[in-house]
Amino acid sequence: MKIILIAAIGKNNELGKNNDLIWNLPNDLKFFRQNTLNKTVVMGYNTYKSLPNKLKNRKMIVLTNRKIDDEEIITYKNEYELLKNEYKEDLYIIGGEQVYKTFIDIADELYITKIDATTKADTYFPKFNETNYNKQIIDNNIENEISYTHIKYIRKNKLEKGKLISIEGTDCSGKATQTSLLLERLRKDNIKVSSISFPMYDSPTGAIIGACLLGKSYLCNEYFKDGIGSWFEEGANIDPLVAIDLYAADRRYNLPKINALLNRGINVILDRYVTSNMAHRGGMILDKKQRLEMYEIIKQKEYVLNKLPYPDATYLLYMPYEQACILKKNRQEIPDVVENDEVYLKNGEKAYLELANLYNYDIINCTNKEEIRKVEDINEELYHKVKKLIRG
Numbered sequence: 140m141k142i143i144l145i146a147a148i149g150k151n152n153e154l155g156k157n158n159d160l161i162w163n164l165p166n167d168l169k170f171f172r173q174n175t176l177n178k179t180v181v182m183g184y185n186t187y188k189s190l191p192n193k194l195k196n197r198k199m200i201v202l203t204n205r206k207i208d209d210e211e212i213i214t215y216k217n218e219y220e221l222l223k224n225e226y227k228e229d230l231y232i233i234g235g236e237q238v239y240k241t242f243i244d245i246a247d248e249l250y251i252t253k254i255d256a257t258t259k260a261d262t263y264f265p266k267f268n269e270t271n272y273n274k275q276i277i278d279n280n281i282e283n284e285i286s287y288t289h290i291k292y293i294r295k296n297k298l299e300k301g302k303l304i305s306i307e308g309t310d311c312s313g314k315a316t317q318t319s320l321l322l323e324r325l326r327k328d329n330i331k332v333s334s335i336s337f338p339m340y341d342s343p344t345g346a347i348i349g350a351c352l353l354g355k356s357y358l359c360n361e362y363f364k365d366g367i368g369s370w371f372e373e374g375a376n377i378d379p380l381v382a383i384d385l386y387a388a389d390r391r392y393n394l395p396k397i398n399a400l401l402n403r404g405i406n407v408i409l410d411r412y413v414t415s416n417m418a419h420r421g422g423m424i425l426d427k428k429q430r431l432e433m434y435e436i437i438k439q440k441e442y443v444l445n446k447l448p449y450p451d452a453t454y455l456l457y458m459p460y461e462q463a464c465i466l467k468k469n470r471q472e473i474p475d476v477v478e479n480d481e482v483y484l485k486n487g488e489k490a491y492l493e494l495a496n497l498y499n500y501d502i503i504n505c506t507n508k509e510e511i512r513k514v515e516d517i518n519e520e521l522y523h524k525v526k527k528l529i530r531g
């Protein structure tokens with residue numbers, strides 16, 4: 140899949156005014172039609188609203204946080220949700236300013252109509268570094284006394300891969316909250332970053348874990364109507380070799396989403412990854428030699444056999460069990476079989492610390508002299524560490 144921007148711009152990168160086009164160039168519109176016919180086009184909500192009619196013979200995708208009442212139009216809340224869908228076909232980005240800005244740094248090709256004129260505008264095409272592209276002049280034209288050139292730009296070098304960052308944590312350490320705060324802050328810094336949470340409960344493999352193994356009531360209701368509690372008699376004590384495969388299958392099944400983002404130069408923050416499997420399964424094995432063997436089995440299974448990429452860094456949010464119990468009293472959600480099991484959680488905690496020591500994870504303490512640290516304070520530490528890693 141390629142990302143291709145197509146735009147008509149003036150001498151000062153002018154794009155539009157009052158949510159309309161500013162140039163009247165019918166042959167250029169023909170050029171746009173020829174290049175996008177039977178293709179998938181992506182646009183922002185304003186551009187969608189500016190169209191007099193739906194674009195015929197094109198699959199239309201609109202980036203918006205609103206609901207569009209038209210079953211033929213696909214919407215995504217942001218570019219990351221779009222890219223996670225690993226489209227096989229090329230995506231033609233057709234504007235406007237906000238959407239061009241979103242994709243300019245991760246585009247493979249640009250079709251630019253360079254118009255030799257200036258005019259008043261309120262939206263502009265973003266500045267881009269032409270030296271990153273090979274330039275091909277397609278044709279020169281004059282229409283309505285305006286001269287313009289169609290130029291194709293092809294990116295010279297492959298995009299640098301995004302960084303893969305895994306956030307692990309003991310019970311009640313606030314992984315999900317920390318991940319979402321981190322994402323928000325990094326995006327404010329104009330860093331391209333997305334997140335994926337495992338198990339991915341909204342995918343079939345994640346739903347199997349959530350409903351059948353963990354007995355999460357809201358998933359049971361959704362998928363199986365009546366069920367509550369684990370479908371496995373053993374619950375948290377399930378044979379680790381069975382559980383490993385369930386969790387590993389979820390990551391393997393959703394691996395294309397991770398790769399689609401990383402290959403596009405987008406950094407990915409993982410809320411839980413392979414280490415969770417190691418800590419949770421390994422934690423149940425009291426014999427150290429056997430536990431270390433289990434870590435190796437999981438590493439082999441997930442990284443070697445299932446070909447998951449190794450994370451560039453793993454951060455362990457460490458909330459000691461005693462403090463986790465205090466926090467748990469305020470939780471709204473009904474605990475699943477694992478969250479209710481004291482022995483399981485204590486063993487998991489030991490395993491996490493052992494893994495951090497073995498594999499050099501960066502431990503972020505969620506307490507300070509037994510006092511629980513503020514969410515913002517923990518996030519400050521995590522944010523600076525991750526930003527440094529991404530910026531290099």
Ligand SMILES: NC(=O)c1ccc[n+]([C@@H]2O[C@H](COP(=O)([O-])OP(=O)(O)OC[C@H]3O[C@@H](n4cnc5c(N)ncnc54)[C@H](OP(=O)(O)O)[C@@H]3O)[C@@H](O)[C@H]2O)c1
Pocket residue numbers: 145146147148153154155156157158159160182183184185186187189202203204205215216217218233234235236237238239241262
């Ligand atoms: N010359 C050309 O080739 C050309 C081509 C296309 C458009 N245009 C012109 O460009 C102007 C419109 O540009 P514009 O910047 O105002 O609007 P736009 O990019 O078309 O749409 C902006 C809206 O789209 C949504 N959106 C954009 N990026 C998003 C993202 N990454 N994630 C989620 N939602 C996103 C937001 O809508 P919500 O608030 O609904 O979330 C945002 O308010 C018009 O004048 C149009 O005629 C010119």
